[in-house]
Amino acid sequence: MDRFIRALIQWQAVDPQAPARTLTVDQLRRRYAEGAANSRRGAAPEPVRAVTDQRIDGVEGRFGVRTYRPINDRSRLVTYLHGGGWTVGDVDTHDGVCRRIAAVLGAVVVSVDYRRAPEHPYPGPLHDAITAAEWAAGAFPGREHVIAGDSAGAGLAVGVALHQRDHGSVGFRAQLLVYPPADPEMKSPSIRTYGSGYLTDVDDLRWYYEQYLQDPRQSTDPAIDLLRADLHGMPPTVIGTAECDPLHDEGVELAGRLATAGVSVEHVEGQGLVHGYLLLADVVPAAAKVTTAVLDALERTLTAGAEPHSVPELRGSGTNDAEPFANGVRTAATSA
Numbered sequence: 001m002d003r004f005i006r007a008l009i010q011w012q013a014v015d016p017q018a019p020a021r022t023l024t025v026d027q028l029r030r031r032y033a034e035g036a037a038n039s040r041r042g043a044a045p046e047p048v049r050a051v052t053d054q055r056i057d058g059v060e061g062r063f064g065v066r067t068y069r070p071i072n073d074r075s076r077l078v079t080y081l082h083g084g085g086w087t088v089g090d091v092d093t094h095d096g097v098c099r100r101i102a103a104v105l106g107a108v109v110v111s112v113d114y115r116r117a118p119e120h121p122y123p124g125p126l127h128d129a130i131t132a133a134e135w136a137a138g139a140f141p142g143r144e145h146v147i148a149g150d151s152a153g154a155g156l157a158v159g160v161a162l163h164q165r166d167h168g169s170v171g172f173r174a175q176l177l178v179y180p181p182a183d184p185e186m187k188s189p190s191i192r193t194y195g196s197g198y199l200t201d202v203d204d205l206r207w208y209y210e211q212y213l214q215d216p217r218q219s220t221d222p223a224i225d226l227l228r229a230d231l232h233g234m235p236p237t238v239i240g241t242a243e244c245d246p247l248h249d250e251g252v253e254l255a256g257r258l259a260t261a262g263v264s265v266e267h268v269e270g271q272g273l274v275h276g277y278l279l280l281a282d283v284v285p286a287a288a289k290v291t292t293a294v295l296d297a298l299e300r301t302l303t304a305g306a307e308p309h310s311v312p313e314l315r316g317s318g319t320n321d322a323e324p325f326a327n328g329v330r331t332a333a334t335s336a
Contacts, residue, residue, distance in 0.1 A: 074106030083151025085208030
């Protein structure tokens with residue numbers, strides 16, 4: 001395990017966080033926001049040309065979007081959906097993530113401040129995400145469009161891509177999914193192995209699902225149960241996972257199911273890392289390295305298209321060679 005991550009785990013063991021279900025939603029949102037701010041403390045924000053906040057009309061009311069314009073514009077567009085269990089997180093907690101994406105990819109990034117559970121349970125956040133992607137495509141036409149997200153936002157991204165494939169008018173050039181939740185039953189081995197003591201507790205994950213899916217019957221919807229969804233015709237995909245994450249095996253299985261459905265997939269494994277590493281990139285060198293590897297994989301996907309291509313070796317201390325086409329998925333593992 002990365003030594004910085006180990007130190008964070010040891011610190012939390014001394015001063016453990018209260019379980020999510022013991023706090024009010026407002027308390028939980030404040031705690032998440034404070035944690036995200038602490039992870040950026042002292043780090044200079046990635047420069048972009050302009051940042052604009054505005055509100056747009058959704059199916060159930062107005063909600064916010066924040067648009068980042070890159071300094072070096074390469075005619076790309078990313079609609080980004082933040083993580084936080086569909087309940088916490090916002091455009092501020094993920095400001096650093098979106099700035100980095102804009103700078104590295106040369107893309108306009110539209111970060112979606114979708115309305116959150118429990119006030120707005122499923123499918124409310126998904127409806128906002130669909131609306132935002134369509135708005136972004138109309139506001140910035142003619143660009144290579146990527147649908148992207150981390151954690152709960154990655155699950156929403158898949159839901160948006162499924163909707164556009166079946167009902168919409170927006171064509172995505174690629175999708176970026178970082179540690180996605182793919183199985184509401186949470187029955188994978190990594191749930192048992194890393195469900196306690198690795199900064200993300202399995203009971204907290206269950207609580208987030210309870211807030212989002214207030215009708216348990218919705219857990220079988222394709223936009224929720226991604227492992228049972230029909231994934232044919234989805235965009236070329238980059239999936240980033242963290243080794244010490246309860247959701248690790250779900251992400252790996254999702255990559256395999258996409259590949260089985262004929263989708264071009266590249267999987268980047270974050271060895272020694274935990275769920276949420278995108279927010280740690282300013283304070284944990286290994287998290288920064290894997291974040292770079294994920295964005296490099298997306299760059300390759302955008303450059304090479306959907307046809308299979310080789311994965312360059314990820315070089316650096318402790319970095320493993322890529323393992324192309326394992327079970328139809330191009331896999332690269334990287335660590336500190």
